[in-house]
Amino acid sequence: MAKLTRRTFGKLAGGAGLITASGLNTFAIAQAVGKVVIVGGGAGGATAAHTLKREAPALDVTLIETRSTYATSFFSNLAIGGFRTWDSLNHNYDGLRRLGVKVVIDTATSVDPIKRTVTTGAGRIFNYDKLILSPGIDMKYDSVPGYSREVSNTIPHAYQTSAMGKQQLMSALSGMADGGTFAMVMPNNPYRCPPGPYERACMIAHYLKTKKPKSRLVILDPKKAFSKQPVFMEAFDKYYKGIVEMNLSTDIDDFSVTALDVKGKELTTKSGKKVKFNAASIIPQQKAGEIAFKAGVNEGDWCPVNPETFAAKKVENIYVLGDATIAAEMPKSAFSANSQAKVAAGDILAIMAKKEKFPARFRNTCWSLMAPDDCVKVGANYAPKDGKLDPSGGFVSQKGEDAGIRKQNYAEAIGWYEGITADMFANKPATAPAKAAPAAPAKAAPAVPAKKAG
Ligand SMILES: Cc1cc2nc3c(=O)[nH]c(=O)nc-3n(C[C@H](O)[C@H](O)[C@H](O)COP(=O)(O)OP(=O)(O)OC[C@H]3O[C@@H](n4cnc5c(N)ncnc54)[C@H](O)[C@@H]3O)c2cc1C
Incomplete structure (x- = not known):
């Protein structure tokens, strides 16, 4: 796999490439108008908000998110081990606000798919032409x-x-x-x-x-x-x-x-x-975030989606992204959710600009740090086939690999983290990412992390 850095991540994840591959030229996309509401400002929802607003500034994009600070689950294990500061996991929504996304810190409590409205805990009502749900998981x-x-x-x-x-x-x-x-x-x-x-x-x-x-x-x-x-x-x-x-x-x-x-x-x-x-x-066992059940897009614990677009199978004008979906064979990961967000955004832009689009392509890689500088990975590309997502080009780390390969994996993982968080939040990381500190892990990991939000 090509070396992964913050700059190369977007392309490798299928990001801007997918929008271009959607068959829409930049001018056509920019003409897209309408109201998109997104519930959940995580790996799926924040990426969707960024992609939509960046590609079509005239779109009215509202992001409803419970917490004002998003503390990534990805890389939180590294903070436990002392390889990352806790603060380096925290990200805010200022970059998306600067881009023109209307960020609403509130919890979506119900969806009316007939009237096409979302109601929040504070009693606010938002109309949508298209709704994206990326609420993650409940326990x-x-x-x-x-x-x-x-x-x-x-x-x-x-x-x-x-x-x-x-x-x-x-x-x-x-x-x-x-x-x-x-x-x-x-x-x-x-x-x-x-x-x-x-x-x-x-x-x-x-x-x-x-x-x-x-x-x-x-x-x-x-x-x-x-x-x-x-x-x-x-x-x-x-x-x-x-x-x-x-x-x-x-x-x-x-x-x-x-x-x-x-x-x-x-x-x-x-x-x-x-x-x-x-x-x-x-x-414990998990299920889709509660709002998916309230919107009626679930079937059992998870939400079935059209693998070409990530549109919900059960309710019109709603898309579901990330961990809440049944996206077999695609694993539930931030990389997957980010990749799915770009496909859904491409579909919405194509509909709103009344243009054709090319078939969807997805990608996932998951890195895991096991010990200082010893990082392994697994991943594949995915494409819709027979109503599922068909994997190809899969790879997985092998036992007994050279230490240099494992160290390179770790450098890739750090590049990925910087890339995906910039891609989600249209922002530089809130704090500079902590460097790996294998020699002195204790100092990087306070017993009780300070200044953690939400
Ligand atoms: C320990 C750990 C390590 C991980 N490591 C990796 C990794 O290395 N690589 C990787 O790719 N993935 C990793 N993941 C998985 C990754 O965190 C998830 O797959 C990813 O965050 C899923 O994105 P999502 O958008 O579906 O949900 P989330 O990112 O969880 O976002 C959901 C958001 O929706 C909000 N929300 C929910 N309901 C509502 C509502 N009703 N109203 C308003 N807001 C709402 C929540 O507050 C949350 O911010 C890891 C997860 C864990 C727990």
């Missing part, structure tokens, strides 16, 4: 018996776009005495960012190794296999032997959690294993 707390939203304050999942959960996870980790057991419960498929929990396991293990070397990380996984498994298992053995205990389910042992005793600090699995812990993180 199915009851998928782990004993777990709840309330319990997640002390046993955090830290898996949504809220800085709060990540602070709680860091506090649980830093509050644990050396010699303690930290337990991690992994989610079952499908879930946000397939390699994310395993990168987090590596970063927690790295924290323990460097700060609390007598401690252990016990992982309970209901699955029998997971993303980039060979290289993660290699890393657990190479870097974190004696710290990580990995319990992956098999035909004989099922490590799905059947009971969480919060007071007694104990987890029980289906196969009868009991784990006493001092601190823990539980990532």
Whole structure:
């Protein structure tokens, strides 16, 4: 793959290229008029707002987002490991405002697809010609018996776009005495960012190794296999032997959690294993963000979409992006959501400018840092085929790779982060991205991160 930098990211993600490939010349696109409302200012929604307003300044684009600061989930694992400052994850919407996007900090509470309106918690009503929903995920707390939203304050999942959960996870980790057991419960498929929990396991293990070397990380996984498994298992053995205990389910042992005793600090699995812990993180099953259900675009837990456009299959004039969708085979990632946003924006611009467009193309890559300068990746291109997204050109890191390749992967990942956040927020990062600091991770990671918003 070509070297990835902030400047090359847009093209590689299919961004500006897709708009051009839509068959619309810049003049035709700029003529597009109408009202687009976007709910959710994350990887999908912010990218859509930026793309639409940049390409068609006459469009009336409103972005409704609950939080005034977006704290990226992507790279939050690196902050746990001490390779990134927490502040470097925070981004605001000033760049989009400067471009002319109407940014409304409020929560969308209902959608009327007949009147084509969105109502917010503050009682404001917004009309739309086209509506884009990119609300991310909500948690199915009851998928782990004993777990709840309330319990997640002390046993955090830290898996949504809220800085709060990540602070709680860091506090649980830093509050644990050396010699303690930290337990991690992994989610079952499908879930946000397939390699994310395993990168987090590596970063927690790295924290323990460097700060609390007598401690252990016990992982309970209901699955029998997971993303980039060979290289993660290699890393657990190479870097974190004696710290990580990995319990992956098999035909004989099922490590799905059947009971969480919060007071007694104990987890029980289906196969009868009991784990006493001092601190823990539980990532439960997930579903589309609530507004998708209120808009009626869901089918079960997720939202079916037309893979050519990401238009909702169930309701006209609504598009759904990112983690809320069923975009099989495309994984739920920020890279995917960003790529999908450009396709949906291209479709809206083509409709509003009354022009033809070329077929959609998508791309995804997920990088995972496992130890200082040891970063792995997995990815593919996707194109619509038979009502699905057909992968091609897939690649995945292999066991025993040269250290130079892994270090280069890390440089790519940093370039990607700078590129995608600029592409989402039409902005330079709110704070300069922290450089990797493998020699002194402790300094980069305060026990309780300060100044985290929302
Ligand atoms: C630990 C971790 C590591 C990850 N690492 C990577 C990685 O390395 N690479 C990668 O590509 N992806 C990664 N991801 C996944 C990535 O964060 C998500 O896939 C991506 O953010 C999905 O984009 P989205 O637009 O669907 O949702 P989000 O980015 O979550 O955005 C949704 C937004 O909608 C807002 N919202 C929800 N409902 C409403 C409402 N009713 N009204 C107003 N606003 C609302 C929320 O506040 C939120 O800001 C990681 C995730 C986690 C948890």
